[in-house]
Ligand code: SF4
């Protein structure tokens with residue numbers, strides 16, 4: 279899922295200052311699961327903004343709404359009336375959700391209330407970790423399903439850097455060395471031989487190099 | 501002053517608390533104190549606490565069981581962490597420190613709550629004075 283976290287209240291106040299009627303719009307999908315922008319967080323952030331508004335004499339009038347998915351036009355429609363009633367939208371969707379709302383409601387300022395951080399999973403209660411950087415040319419098949427791009431701090435493709443201590447990464451001692459994980463996993467599935475191959479430099483063209491990435495599926499376009 | 505007391509009903513007797521508050525109320529005059537009984541302090545979440553402030557509370561007292569005494573094992577630990585999160589959100593929102601106090605109820609009796617209440621009202625007064633400077 280996409281993992282995000284809230285901006286601070288002073289940051290949000292800075293963004294919203296000068297506006298009166300504000301729709302805080304949540305998203306019921308990824309950001310609900312990572313506890314950043316679902317129905318509950320909409321209420322929490324709205325409540326904090328009301329307190330800030332009173333403390334700083336800002337006269338915010340805040341409406342709360344959460345739709346199923348902000349990055350999908352079918353669901354965006356459900357917000358139409360609430361968007362119309364308000365001066366601006368503070369979206370608690372991921373970056374894609376915020377932009378989808380802004381593209382649909384051209385006449386309204388739409389602001390991001392979250393910082394979209396990464397594609398990851400919940401590792402344990404209250405801890406989310408990055409697992410994929412959407413590099414556009416996945417190499418998981420060669421590394422036992424452990425991503426060397428996100429889980430090795432140096433994105434090493436041909437073995438560890440040599441700096442790990444015990445099983446810890448030298449750059450991030452709070453995290454396990456990605457290469458230790460790759461080795462253990464390949465050993466476990468009997469594929470250690472894969473490590474004998476020299477992997478050429480990764481082709482980063484499908485990553486962020488060439489502007490907005492687009493996937494066209496002609497078979498779905500009629 | 502408007503104050504909310506959220507308390508775990510396993511460690512604090514509702515009648516004793518009310519009785520004590522009445523006594524304090526007579527003695528101290530004009531505090532408006534609202535009590536909210538919880539089946540476990542871990543039931544409290546960020547929104548409960550923030551809503552109290554949003555609706556005009558000047559300070560909140562959260563009463564939990566002692567370490568190791570929670571009937572649900574870690575409800576009191578969660579409550580404390582949530583109170584901490586709320587306190588930093590309140591600070592972000594422009595309210596000063598000390599408006600959210602967590603009391604671990606020991607055997608000392610109800611006097612502990614009264615002392616915490618006094619501390620809370622002091623904090624609120626100081627913070628109000630600071631913000632008016
Ligand atoms: S190799 Fe690329 S696509 Fe595959 S998991 Fe890693 S970052 Fe994501």
Ligand code: SF4
Nearest residue numbers: 430439447448455456
């Ligand atoms: S210690 Fe391991 S994870 Fe960290 S940079 Fe080196 S190889 Fe990568």
